Amino acid sequence: MATDKLATWASSLEFSSLPSPVVDAAVRSFQNSLGCIVGGYDHPTVQRTIHGLKSTFGHAKSSIFGQINKTGSAILADISNTALINGIASHVHDYDDTHLHTVIHPAGAVVVALLAYAESESSQGRPVSGKSFITALVAGIEVSLRVGNAVSPKHYSEGWHITGTVSPIAVAAALANLLHLPPDKANNALGLAATQPVGIRIQFGTDTKAFHAGRAAQNGMLAAQLAQAGFTAASDALEGRRGWVEVLGNGSNSLDEQVNQLLTYSAQKDGDSQRETWEIEKNTFKPFPCGIVIHPTIDACIQLHNEHNLHSNKTTLSKIKSIHLKVHPLVLDLTGNKTPKTVLKPSSASTTAPQSG
Secondary structure (H helix, E strand, O other), X not given: OHHHHHHHHHHHOOHHHOOHHHXXXXXXXXXXHHHHHHHOOOOHHHHHHHHHHHHHOOOOOEEEEEEEOOOOOEEEEOHHHHHXXXXXXXXXXXXXOEEOOOOEOOOHHHHHHHHHHHHHHHHOOOOOOHHHHHHHHHHHHHHHHHHHHHHOOHHHHOOEOHHHHHHHHHXXXXXXXXXXXXHHHHHHHHHHHHOOOOOEHHHOOOHHHHHHHHHHHHHHHHHHHHHHOOOOOOOOOOOOOXXXXXXXXXXXXXXXXXXXXXHHHHOOOOOOOOOOOOHHHHEEOOOOOOOHHHHHHHHHHHHHHHHOXXXXXXXXXXXXXXXXXXXXXXXXXXXXXXXXXXXXXXXXXXXXXXXXX
């Protein structure tokens, strides 16, 4: 069964079995996510979250990135709230990594959950090594992208925010590895995560879009913690009748194929000239803070601006009567607001909110 195979693979993955290009891809994804978290720390969305939840902060074990109190020391919170807040920060500027086939932002939720848990463990005298961290990160990202591949593109086109829906599963897989859960408990973790999808695309252009990434981190963490304590879930929660894929996949389902491919690829040796590329190696990083489908247009505008010296040549600029573009249909869907008033949605009644990938 797909859920069982994924759980077993994720929980048993070891650093020594990772090809060096996979490790490099994981390090790049981590660095990108960390930059996004730090870059988003002072965004109004993040500050509103902290203000609204500060009274609920429990036993302080991990850091809210970029936040300091009046004495100059870091603001700490319980790992659940930390994962939520740092997860929101990781996605709030839409600068986070993107897997092109699925448009999943795969690293953010996994990174913040692992950071929160690793800092908590370290404070209790159980430091997490860099190799353990990277292995868990690979497990989480690779699982999320395989599940995402299985339901793309229909899942996203039907209105699910795929980053929020697959990331709880990714976080559960990553923590199953970090916590060394046995396969049966790892299976329960994935099952618990599968019942907690987050995010519908109508929320794009609002604070809630970034909330999807943070809440996904929280949900995946909760799933792993409960599974570790013996909490049970359906053993076929992903592939079963009325399971995650059937309910959220809208008839698109290649999960068995994706899982079997993952098992085959991960069994290949590093340095093998015939080694297949893992999905994490296909992760990409944005030059612009918006959906990737509009990036070629932005790049073309910059090139035209530089080529024709438009910043100082007003005569040339005045001669431009119109510009015609051939773009992906998602460009109009994601950037269809012709009269934006703010960086977010101008009103709750708007049907063409500015959106990003």
